């Protein structure tokens with residue numbers, strides 16, 4: 719007597735595996751909140767393939783990949799992870815996150831080249847290599863001091879790039895010093 723139930727459960731489990739998502743019953747349409755290029759074909763889950771031209775595909779990608787905010791979100795997360803790694807004296811992990819911070823900022827600069835001058839002068843050619851050397855030295859005192867210099871550079875660039883309100887936030891407040 720459980721057979722229909724078992725069959726329904728099996729079908730529900732199998733559908734996603736087959737790549738079939740149950741239809742919502744609502745016609746797909748472009749969002750109102752974002753100016754994606756208009757197109758001839760109906761919009762679909764094949765959001766790049768259904769575009770009319772490569773120019774429109776690239777425009778969709780540009781919108782989707784965002785600007786400097788998304789890499790900065792990652793930088794913020796990795797900056798906190800670096801702080802924790804230093805507290806744990808886990809220099810391998812500290813080195814790992816520090817490399818990814820550089821990657822994330824450079825990736826952001828590909829998208830927002832207007833920020834390159836400050837990013838390089840203040841951070842990538844200055845605070846970044848100093849911290850990198852400190853981590854590789856495994857000298858705890860030097861690393862802790864250098865972290866303070868890094869924090870100062872984050873704050874300075876936010877002021878220079880006209881987003882000083884970024885600095886009044888827990889991420890920087892809670893990393894002002896290390897516990898004794």
Ligand code: HEC
Pocket residue numbers: 785786787788790791793794795797819833836837840841868869871872873875876879881884889
């Ligand atoms: C080029 C100078 C520059 C440097 C260096 C920089 N930032 Fe930023 N940061 C910005 C800008 C500009 C924004 C705002 C981005 C936007 O408006 O799209 C930002 C935004 C942020 C945000 C908010 C992201 C969000 O949308 O939630 C965080 C967090 C952040 N930065 C952390 C850091 C940390 C931590 C460092 C240092 C390790 C750092 N930033 C270094 C320029 C910089």
